[in-house]
Amino acid sequence: MKRTFAAPGRYTQSAGVLAQLGDQAVQHGTSAFMVADDTVWELTSETVEKSFDATAGTFERGRFGGECSADEIDRLTAATARSGADVVVGIGGGKSLDTAKSVAARLDVPVGTVPTIASNDSPTSSISIVYGEDGAFADAETHCRHPEFVLVDTAVIAEAPTHWFLSGIGDALATWYEAKTTWESGGTTVFDDRPTYTGRALARTCYRLLREHATGAVRGVESGSVTESVEAVTEAIILLSGLGFENGGLAAAHAVHDGLTTLPGASSATHGEKVTVGLLAQLVLEGATDRTIDDVVTFATSVGLPTGLADLGVSDPSSEELLEVGRVAADSAGPMANEPTDISAERIADALRVLDDFESAIR
Ligand SMILES: [Zn+2]
Numbered sequence: 001m002k003r004t005f006a007a008p009g010r011y012t013q014s015a016g017v018l019a020q021l022g023d024q025a026v027q028h029g030t031s032a033f034m035v036a037d038d039t040v041w042e043l044t045s046e047t048v049e050k051s052f053d054a055t056a057g058t059f060e061r062g063r064f065g066g067e068c069s070a071d072e073i074d075r076l077t078a079a080t081a082r083s084g085a086d087v088v089v090g091i092g093g094g095k096s097l098d099t100a101k102s103v104a105a106r107l108d109v110p111v112g113t114v115p116t117i118a119s120n121d122s123p124t125s126s127i128s129i130v131y132g133e134d135g136a137f138a139d140a141e142t143h144c145r146h147p148e149f150v151l152v153d154t155a156v157i158a159e160a161p162t163h164w165f166l167s168g169i170g171d172a173l174a175t176w177y178e179a180k181t182t183w184e185s186g187g188t189t190v191f192d193d194r195p196t197y198t199g200r201a202l203a204r205t206c207y208r209l210l211r212e213h214a215t216g217a218v219r220g221v222e223s224g225s226v227t228e229s230v231e232a233v234t235e236a237i238i239l240l241s242g243l244g245f246e247n248g249g250l251a252a253a254h255a256v257h258d259g260l261t262t263l264p265g266a267s268s269a270t271h272g273e274k275v276t277v278g279l280l281a282q283l284v285l286e287g288a289t290d291r292t293i294d295d296v297v298t299f300a301t302s303v304g305l306p307t308g309l310a311d312l313g314v315s316d317p318s319s320e321e322l323l324e325v326g327r328v329a330a331d332s333a334g335p336m337a338n339e340p341t342d343i344s345a346e347r348i349a350d351a352l353r354v355l356d357d358f359e360s361a362i363r
Pocket of ligand 1: 120121171254271275
């Protein structure tokens, strides 16, 4: 039985740490290419510029258009090559970081990630989720290298809209359940090997931090304050969930997420919101006890996460729509393969159908 553990080179988190971006980047190259959208660049460019002042390095910025699509990756790869950059840095949300990772992989140069929102566990991973121009899930690219550095400025994270932080909590909440399922079913991680004890322990710690600090952390972010709970939950979302999912394994929660991206009504829901509903579907599919499901529904509701399709903005889905979600989720090449039994598209549609009723039964 072969096990693999892999992780980014360095993870640094604190309020104000963005001021060290130049120092971190020049350890990996002399000329950096920054992938950032206009909003993020407006927010960070002054600090980024200053951070390079005292270094021998230079940088150029490429405007990220908003979608991590094949076309956008190609366009920014060409721009990076033209600039002669020898290190790529993604600044922003998961889509800009995933694009930066794919650009760096195509050019075989190191990449650094600077998440400005804690909305998912993309910053530490070696994976890019590529979407079609219609916004539906298209492909998961796995790269040979992890980010060389991950720089997380908690002052920036706490200033961002709370719904992004909630998305991160939802994404991280599923990590332990998916790692546990992968462990018990004899499944594999994104490295195609068995999970390590370390990956499993990190996923467990991620879950514990969320349960102990999520409510306080959401309060902190709501008022733009950096508290110790904000630090703990940011680390759980970005570092522990990232290491936990890659080294612990994904399961039905993320498979159902991929299916939910086909629902037009849910298109404005965040990654973590869809993963939370995917997690509840996973629990139903695995035959979890009422108490377990009740516990997760109560926690999700208490922090403001969705617990059914209606909360995602899909009030009356057709049977065909639900079956399509099920068909995409049941794809055996995806994370559903880590479930202990074969799960059909019909059973996934059924699981999603009961979630809204379950929620109203508890409330
Ligand atoms: Zn995720």
